[in-house]
Amino acid sequence: MADTTDTFDEFLPEALRFCSPAPLVDIGANLTHASFARDLEATLRRAWAANVTTLILTGTDREHAEQAVALARRHPGLHATAGVHPHDASRWDTAQEAAMRALHRQPEVVAVGECGLDFNRNFSTPTEQERAFEAQLGLAAESGKPLFLHERDAGRRLREMLHAWRDDIADAVVHCFTADRETLYGYLDLDLHIGLTGWLCDERRGHHLRALVGEIPLDRLMVETDCPYLLPRNLPAKLKGRRHEPALLPWIVREIAHWRGMPETELAQATTATARAFFRLDETIDDHHALEEGHRDG
Structure with missing residues (x-):
């Protein structure tokens, strides 16, 4: 007899079946x-049902970037980034650089990264991280594609390195921003975008972000899950x-809207418009219907 037991694979609890009032981009x-x-x-079906119509799949190394590109080719509404995460910076060499350059030529790849600096864990040494990041800044300048950035406890050095390249690179977003006000304004002074996650929903460490979200200009703000990581701790179930x-x-959008003191619909519309412009997505494509058709075909 077939097992009819409900599993996490098949459903979300009723209390967690959200639907955004406007289409969302998970960057x-x-x-x-x-x-x-x-x-x-x-x-993907659950994402569509929640009105999360466009997904940017993060490529943190060659293997995962190639997998992200393959998924984007199979599923309308999906796009990819390609880069080497600072944790893996010790592996950067000429072969990695050539592989990233080739990936950046693929139409499915909409940003260079995830790349940057992480002086919190230092899985690669700071010197190795800076070498890999410098090379990827060069690739971003060469490709003309925006940057998808990672930073932990390295805000000052990241800003220094970005400042030297700022006239040569396109837009850049600091994804999963968790730092302080000084760091935020340093990024905004460089005309960077800011990505917010469920970190805001963490009562242990997200309080300071709640006071900062209203200071991020709407045309600089984007939203993301960073899934499977950073599950919001204050979910209703x-x-x-x-x-x-x-x-x-x-x-997450609902929480950000609450702390900004603005309607959820307005925030959803603004972050989606910002993300579509940042990643240069074709606004003539109706991702909602494209994703639906992709699931029907799949």
């Missing part, structure tokens, strides 16, 4: 993570497995 979804292998199609996914992005 940071790690859908090449192994935890999505078992139910990727269902994950428990989630089996504790895996974050794009369908929960409307909850």
Whole structure:
């Protein structure tokens, strides 16, 4: 007899089945993570049902960037980034550079990264990180594509390196921003974009962000899950497995709108417009219907 037991693979609890009042772009979804292998199609269907119509899949190294490109080719509404994360900067060499350059030529790749500096964990040394980041700044200048940036405890050095390249690179977003007011304004002074995640929903460490979200200009603000990581801690129901996914992005948008003191619909519309312009997505494509058709065909 078939097992009819409800599983996390097949559904979200009723209390977590959100639907955004306007289409959303999740600018940071790690859908090449192994935890999505078992139910990727269902994950995408849940995202569509939540009105999360466009997903930017994060490529943190050659393998995951190539997987992200392959997924973007299969599913309308999906796009990819390609870069080497600072944790893996020790692996940067001429072969990695050539592979990234080739990936950046692919139409599915809409940004260079995830790249940057992480002086919190230092899985690669600061010197190795700066070398890999400098090279990827050069690739961004060469390709003309925007930057998808990672930074932890390295704001000053990241700003110094970006400042030297700022006239040569296009737009750049500091994804999953968690730093302080001084760092925020340093990024805004460089005309950078800011990506916010469910970190804001964490009562242990997200309080300072709640006071800062209103200071980010709407045309610089984008939203993301960074799934499967950073599951919001204040969800109205428990989630089996504790895996974050794009369908929960409307909850994060709702929280940001609350702390900004503005309507959720207005924030959704603004962040989507900003993301589509930043990643240069074709606004004539109706991703909502394209994603639906992709699921029907799949």
